[in-house]
Amino acid sequence: MKLRFLGKNSTPGDSPTLYATDRDSYVVQGWKIFANDLLMQLDVPHGHTAVEVPTELFEHLTKDGLPSGEIKDFSAPIVIRTGEGTCVVQGPVMRDLEALSQMRLPDYEDCIEVPRSAILNLLEEKSGPDHQRPA
Numbered sequence: 001m002k003l004r005f006l007g008k009n010s011t012p013g014d015s016p017t018l019y020a021t022d023r024d025s026y027v028v029q030g031w032k033i034f035a036n037d038l039l040m041q042l043d044v045p046h047g048h049t050a051v052e053v054p055t056e057l058f059e060h061l062t063k064d065g066l067p068s069g070e071i072k073d074f075s076a077p078i079v080i081r082t083g084e085g086t087c088v089v090q091g092p093v094m095r096d097l098e099a100l101s102q103m104r105l106p107d108y109e110d111c112i113e114v115p116r117s118a119i120l121n122l123l124e125e126k127s128g129p130d131h132q133r134p135a
Helices: 055-064 097-101 116-122
Strands: 003-008 017-021 025-032 048-054 078-081 086-092 109-115
Touching (some): 017 055, 025 055, 025 086, 025 116, 048 109, 055 116, 086 109
Antiparallel strands (some): 003 017, 017 025, 048 086, 078 086
16 A cells, blocks of 8 residues: 555654555554543444544645545544544554555554545534534
């Protein structure tokens, strides 16, 4: 899998990053979740993981030709929206060695691959009840 860097929201020591792939998907690199209050809210299937990223990370989607990176529907693959301006994104654990070799992945971070269609759904305003599940 080939990655194309879209952007990152980082401070020294932190590096949530967003990549586009050559497989019509995105790779979301974020912090591993250690906070018990978040872990207790998660039901992570075997072979999947969850990472926490700033919601602003998705603003880099505009570099992939999307008109906006503003998340309007907080639903899967985003499973939790925290009160600290971050969200928890869940998906299959990244195991592609070619992709991993293109990334700098510190021990306290992990990454997942998310279909482009799932991300596009998050950018659309949904009518009806509020879909966000606060932390």
